[in-house]
Amino acid sequence: MNRINFIKFLTTLCCCLFISLAGLAQSRSTQPIQVLVSPDKPDWTYEPNQDATFKIQVLKHQVPLHDVEVTYAVGPEKMQPTDEGKLKLKNGSGIIKGKLSGPGFLRCEASVAIDGNTYRGIATAGYAPLEIQPTQTLPDDFQEFWNTAKAKAEKVPMDAKLTLLPERCTETVDVFQVNLQNAMAGNRLYGILAKPKKEGRYPAVLSVPGAGVRPYAGIVDLAEKGIITLQIGIHGIPVTYETGLYEDLRNGALRGYPFFNLDNRDDYYYNKVYLGCVRAIDFLYSLADFDEDNLLVWGGSQGGALAIITASLDDRVKGLVSLYPALSDLTGYLHNRAGGWPHMFRDGSTDEKINVSSYYDVVNFARYVKVPGFYTWGYNDDTCPPTSYYAAYNVIDAPKELYLVQETGHWTYPEQQQQIREWILKQLGK
Structure with missing residues (x-):
């Protein structure tokens, strides 16, 4: 296998990380x-x-x-x-x-x-x-809370640093590791940028990650079609290390991260994650070869949640792709039905944690989505219950296309991935 084909293989493999390995058992x-x-x-x-x-x-x-x-x-x-x-x-x-x-x-x-x-x-x-309708409540100050958080984060210098990754570049695409300052001084956001070498102005896709801790390869194949791609991690660590480090973090310091500081709406773990997605868009807009008009966000599971959330938080996003979004209708279990991953209220909870969850639940961001979206999932999902993501999907008042494959669980068929790529290329005029 030559180097270019190997990079394409890594790209495909990385995109498939949206698919839960547990789902393959189905x-x-x-x-x-x-x-x-x-x-x-x-x-x-x-x-x-x-x-x-x-x-x-x-x-x-x-x-x-x-x-x-x-x-x-x-x-x-x-x-x-x-x-x-x-x-x-x-x-x-x-x-x-x-x-x-x-x-x-x-x-x-x-x-x-x-x-x-x-x-x-x-x-x-x-x-x-x-x-299906949400069980989650919408705080009166939901938009005020996030507008204030974004305004505060915007004052933090981006301090962007790019490192060329020659072994991942192809004849037509340059690939970099990106290192940005996130929503607070000293907190970093890392990702893989792939962009065409040929001079010009190009549309962009922001790829947001599924749950877990892992390295990323970048989305090189879309870059070869004339699209700038930025694939980000959320944990503030470089995304190019050997897999052993991520396994140690996944089983150690970052184990259970969706529950970190759930009793404090300003310090909850996903605060910097959601704001980091906005910071990633800031970075794309800083690129001279981005056309500043055509930007999509794409993800599955946790990434499916982040795609909806990012499109809701930032009106610079012109469209989204969401696969079986997590973090949806988290309070379902408190109403005798399935709640969204990570199932934080399956065994009950405190009023404070329930209140904090309302500021981070996908259903409340979904209410404010105004851009076209492509959604795909099945009925057999054991990880992100369909009850939870339909609760979010049903409150979206924007053009939306659902590609339903009933027998799929927390995984996708190649046909679904093909539909996603075709929708992205069509939206971006490619």
Whole structure:
């Protein structure tokens, strides 16, 4: 593999970090035995009080097994099952039924133990998903709080530093590590900038990260199509070190970071993260070869949240792409339904933490989104419950396009990634 192709490989791999590795376990092709759970409606979508019928099969070498016993559970996603037990699959299949009386998602999970291994399958029926509304409250001073925070951060010098990464450059693209001062003096923001070598003025894409701690390769393939790309991390550490360092941080100092200072709205961990996304836009606008007109923001999971939030906070953003956004309707669990990742209120909480969450919840930023958006997800997401991100999606009063692939979980098919790229290129006139 030559150097240019290797960089393209790294780019594709890095973009796929939007896809949770845990989600890959749901892919039918990764295990020799598959547990298939299939709703009786092709679109997996039902009206309240309508029965959903789930057909369960266990396949080995793609052939149904007979007289095998499965354990099943049915109920609202992430909540206690309303029906559970064991089912003998006669003639290779069995039937489980359930329903919801209002908007939400009903999940049927089945598992089987064979030769000491447990295999699992799920299917999730959507009940009037476009009618789901948030449980999170909107603070009276929400916009005032963020306008004040942005104004304060704007006074901090950007102090941008670029380091060329020759081994990542291609014949047509220069690649740099970017080092910026964030919302407070001494706090840094790092990312990978890729931009065309040819002189000119180009549109830009800001790529915001999924949850975790990792290095980044940059998005070189879009830069080769004449688009400036900036892929950022959020933790204030360089993004070009060996993976071992990030593993140590993920399991050590940064373990549980979404909960850091959750009882203080000014010091909560995501304060500098959200403002850092705005600072990244400041940097893009400082580039002489940015056309200052066409800027999109793109991310999945935590990044899907940050895409919506950034577009809401900064009117310089002209469009967004969001995959299964996290941090949405965080208070769902306090209202007997699934709340968004990181599931901070699953076991209850204090009034102060609940109050702080309202200033950082995606649903409250979604109310102020005014630019076109492309959204994609499925019903089987175990990490970011569909109930939570529909609560955000449904309050967006702006042009929006949803590419729904029902069977996907916290992962995407190549077809979804292709649709994303095509939408980005179309929006940017490429």
